[in-house]
Amino acid sequence: ADVIEPVAFDVIQCGFKVIAGYKKRVEEKEAEQFHEMWRDVIARAMLACKHGPAQRQYFLLVIDQLSATKDRRNFVLVATLLGAISKNAPQDFVKSKMLPYLQVYAKELYGVEVFGACITTIAVIAKALPLVDTESYLWKYLMDAIASTLDLRLHAEALFVISEIAADKREKEDLGKTFFKELLPPLLLNESAFAIRASGDEAALVQDDTYVLLEMVSETFGELLYSTALHSNYGFRKQAIRAYNAMAVCTGSIIRRNSAYNMPGVALVLESKYASELSALTDSLAKDKDRDTRYLLASGLHETIKVLAKRGKVDKLFAALIKLLKDPDELVRMAVMENMAVSLGYLAKNSSSLVMKHVAPIFEFLRRRSEESWRQQQILIQQIEACVEYFPMDVIQDTFLPLLKNAVVEGICEVKKSAIKASIVCIWNIVDKSAREACIEKYFASLLAAKFAIRTQAIYAARCAADKFSAHQFCTYFLPVILKLCKDPVSNIRYKLAVYLPEMY
Numbered sequence: 001a002d003v004i005e006p007v008a009f010d011v012i013q014c015g016f017k018v019i020a021g022y023k024k025r026v027e028e029k030e031a032e033q034f035h036e037m038w039r040d041v042i043a044r045a046m047l048a049c050k051h052g053p054a055q056r057q058y059f060l061l062v063i064d065q066l067s068a069t070k071d072r073r074n075f076v077l078v079a080t081l082l083g084a085i086s087k088n089a090p091q092d093f094v095k096s097k098m099l100p101y102l103q104v105y106a107k108e109l110y111g112v113e114v115f116g117a118c119i120t121t122i123a124v125i126a127k128a129l130p131l132v133d134t135e136s137y138l139w140k141y142l143m144d145a146i147a148s149t150l151d152l153r154l155h156a157e158a159l160f161v162i163s164e165i166a167a168d169k170r171e172k173e174d175l176g177k178t179f180f181k182e183l184l185p186p187l188l189l190n191e192s193a194f195a196i197r198a199s200g201d202e203a204a205l206v207q208d209d210t211y212v213l214l215e216m217v218s219e220t221f222g223e224l225l226y227s228t229a230l231h232s233n234y235g236f237r238k239q240a241i242r243a244y245n246a247m248a249v250c251t252g253s254i255i256r257r258n259s260a261y262n263m264p265g266v267a268l269v270l271e272s273k274y275a276s277e278l279s280a281l282t283d284s285l286a287k288d289k290d291r292d293t294r295y296l297l298a299s300g301l302h303e304t305i306k307v308l309a310k311r312g313k314v315d316k317l318f319a320a321l322i323k324l325l326k327d328p329d330e331l332v333r334m335a336v337m338e339n340m341a342v343s344l345g346y347l348a349k350n351s352s353s354l355v356m357k358h359v360a361p362i363f364e365f366l367r368r369r370s371e372e373s374w375r376q377q378q379i380l381i382q383q384i385e386a387c388v389e390y391f392p393m394d395v396i397q398d399t400f401l402p403l404l405k406n407a408v409v410e411g412i413c414e415v416k417k418s419a420i421k422a423s424i425v426c427i428w429n430i431v432d433k434s435a436r437e438a439c440i441e442k443y444f445a446s447l448l449a450a451k452f453a454i455r456t457q458a459i460y461a462a463r464c465a466a467d468k469f470s471a472h473q474f475c476t477y478f479l480p481v482i483l484k485l486c487k488d489p490v491s492n493i494r495y496k497l498a499v500y501l502p503e504m505y
Helices: 005-020 028-048 054-070 072-087 091-105 112-128 131-145 152-172 179-199 203-208 212-230 237-246 253-286 291-299 301-308 314-325 330-337 340-348 353-359 361-369 374-390 393-410 413-428 432-447 452-467 470-489 491-504
Strands: none
Touching: 005 028, 005 054, 028 072, 054 072, 054 091, 072 091, 072 112, 072 330, 091 112, 091 131, 112 131, 112 152, 131 152, 131 179, 152 179, 152 212, 179 212, 179 237, 203 452, 212 237, 212 253, 237 253, 253 291, 253 301, 253 314, 291 301, 291 314, 291 330, 301 314, 301 340, 314 330, 314 340, 314 353, 314 361, 330 340, 330 361, 330 374, 340 353, 340 374, 353 361, 353 393, 374 393, 374 413, 393 413, 393 432, 393 452, 413 432, 413 452, 432 452, 432 470, 452 470, 452 491, 470 491
16 A cells, blocks of 8 residues: 555545536547546545645645536535545544535435435544544435435435444444434334345336335345344334245245345344244245355355254254255355254254254255365265264264264265274264264274275374373273374385374373
């Protein structure tokens, strides 16, 4: 940034000179595109420019010159500049200089483009100022945009800006006076009412900008709901669940994608009363015809299950998990597999061992689907290791250990090592002493009876066992078996054992 900063200011000055005479440079039919291109160049250079007091005075002079032209395109540039300058300007400068200019242009009479650019700029200015200033000076312009009849896109942009402000101030713990407690709750209720009404009106979604607005409502819904719930006891939950349900089953795929993305946050706020409804909705989204909707749901499914497993319908959550694990799309399966153990852990706490036994066949299904991808094999093995404690002993013996043995035989080196480590963890989780002893004997006997490449892994298995089991257990169950390799016909195996033996003492 230090290298490009002087160049950035030169670009800004050049851009202002071009804009000043743009009507002489291009024909009117090309003027809009030309001006928009240079506005973008100037705005990008402004973000890279570390401007000082002298440069900021220059920017103010240019803003006054542009304002005097009475040109709509230049007014849009002024509105854009206000945000770009505020990004790197001190708080007192933003409040004393930028805010007054914004108050001049943030009006419908200047047209949709100018007003829209001002609304976008509010997001930057609000982040630079305390929240009380947003409440006092900027909120009314956001409400004007939401109430505007000129273009529904103004409404959509204002919603996005409000969600940005809410997220920024929540993270900074700047609560203001009325923003979270008094201003957001009625806004959430109004937007929820719109979502309920618009989601079911397929004709409106096709004919006008209603879909654009509903798309933004669905995108910002999670942030608005979460920020409201943190600081207000306002009665919004009943309306919110109706709105969320309407958007989640809407015919618009983008609306459903946003709903799937927002599911963990929505569940966190509404689970106390609506866990069952949200569980059913999760199951519904898991079989959505849109791949991206399923992917977004899968990415946050473990967080959703974490929240809903205690009060929700566990059967619906299990169904959603299994459906996504069996999804025909590889990205969806990967997204849910990466946190499968976490999901199963929360579900196991609210289920019986019999239920977990019925879930076990999914692992064999995933093994078959991952045969051509060693990365998927690694993830599956890691998940087995992480979730083995939630399954009964017969599942460990009949499903997990054979599956892991197959990975040891057929996998690449890294997969073999992961599978052996996971196998030792599985054996350690067998609670019955006699069954565990038999399993150890059988497992190592199979390794020692295999080909050279597998026998070498028996030493690594002993290392893993030494880390997991007590010294007494290791000497009793593992050491006698591993010492049989002293008579192995392959010298390389005997050498590796000789190197390892001193580490055991």
